[in-house]
Amino acid sequence: MALLACAVLAGCGPTTTPEQQVRAVIARAEAAAEERNLSGLMDLVSPRYEDEQGGSAVELTRTIRGYFIVNQSVHLVTRIESVEFPYKDMARVHLTVGTLGRKAVPADTFDMAADVHEVEVELQLERGEWKVTRASWHPVVSA
Numbered sequence: 828m829a830l831l832a833c834a835v836l837a838g839c840g841p842t843t844t845p846e847q848q849v850r851a852v853i854a855r856a857e858a859a860a861e862e863r864n865l866s867g868l869m870d871l872v873s874p875r876y877e878d879e880q881g882g883s884a885v886e887l888t889r890t891i892r893g894y895f896i897v898n899q900s901v902h903l904v905t906r907i908e909s910v911e912f913p914y915k916d917m918a919r920v921h922l923t924v925g926t927l928g929r930k931a932v933p934a935d936t937f938d939m940a941a942d943v944h945e946v947e948v949e950l951q952l953e954r955g956e957w958k959v960t961r962a963s964w965h966p967v968v969s970a
Contacts (some may be wrong), residue, residue: 846910849918849950852957857905863895873951873958902927916952921945923967943967 843851852871859867864897869888876884908921925943949961 838896845912845915845918845952849910850907851921851958852950853905853907853920853922853948857903857949861901862904863901865892865895871959873953873960876958877961879961879963918950918957920948921948922948923963
């Protein structure tokens with residue numbers, strides 16, 4: 828699920844709120860992942876990125892590249908659970924991400940997901956663009 832963990836792109840226009848900008852970044856990340864667009868996805872990640880295991884942006888690139896090689900098609904369903912701003916230039920996003928074997932209609936998306944992860948992403952405003960600086964993800968265990 829590192830795909831979505833690197834989920835951030837440039838902020839939107841100046842008339843949007845920071846939350847709208849961050850939500851737009853998540854949507855762009857999902858679209859880039861489904862297009863298997865590695866460079867588009869990595870454009871959303873800060874060079875200062877670090878995951879909870881100490882992995883860097885370079886290692887994240889390798890992981891995503893490998894995921895795209897193994898998975899010739901990527902279909903995701905994302906649900907943003909919360910967006911918080913501990914500082915004006917920092918956002919924390921908690922989301923649920925599911926991977927699907929095929930496109931699905933909204934009514935049955937999470938029920939059809941092969942893997943569902945809880946993802947925590949931190950974004951920093953860098954030179955006017957929201958970039959992912961930290962991410963962690965854990966599988967959702969179903970009862």
